[in-house]
Amino acid sequence: xxxxxxxxxxxxxxxxxxxxxxxxxxxxxxxxxxxxxxxxxxxxxxxxxxxxxxxxxxxxxxxxxxxxxxxxxxxxxxxxxxxxxxxxxxxxxxxxxxxxxxxxx
Numbered sequence: 001x002x003x004x005x006x007x008x009x010x011x012x013x014x015x016x017x018x019x020x021x022x023x024x025x026x027x028x029x030x031x032x033x034x035x036x037x038x039x040x041x042x043x044x045x046x047x048x049x050x051x052x053x054x055x056x057x058x059x060x061x062x063x064x065x066x067x068x069x070x071x072x073x074x075x076x077x078x079x080x081x082x083x084x085x086x087x088x089x090x091x092x093x094x095x096x097x098x099x100x101x102x103x104x105x
Contacts (some may be wrong), residue, residue: 002069003095007031007048009056009063020050020077021067021087032059035079036086046087049076049096068095 003104009016010030017059023034023043032043041072048065055061091098 002066002071004051004064005048005067006062007065009050009054009061011056011058011060013056015055015057016050016053017077018052019071019075020052021046022048022050024048027104031065033077033079034082034087035044036082037080043079046090046096047094066096070097070099072100073098074100 003018007022008030009022010025010028010032013032016033019053021034022031022065023038023045024031024047031048032038034046036044039045048067049071050068051064054063077083078084088098
C-alpha cells in the first residue's frame with residue numbers, strides 16, 4: 001500500500017511529472033525535485049514521490065505525494081544526473097521501496 005500526504009511544491013520548480021522524487025526544503029517545508037548536486041537546503045535528500053503532474057512555474061502548488069509504498073524505480077524522475085540508485089538507501093529508510101516490474105501506482 002502507498003501512503004499519500006499533502007505537500008506543497010515550491011514556486012520556480014516548473015513542470016514536474018508524476019513519479020518525480022522530491023526533497024523537502026528545510027527552511028520553508030516546501031518540496032522540490034531532488035538533486036544531490038543541488039542547493040544544500042534539504043532538496044538533496046529524497047523524501048517523497050509526486051503522485052500527479054504539477055506546474056509550479058509561477059506559484060507554489062499544493063498536491064499529493066507518497067511517503068511510503070512500493071514503486072517502479074524505472075518510472076521515477078530525478079533532478080540533475082541523479083538516478084534511483086543514488087537515493088535507494090534514503091528512500092528505503094523512509095519506507096519507499098524501489099523495485100523493477102512493479103505496477104505504477
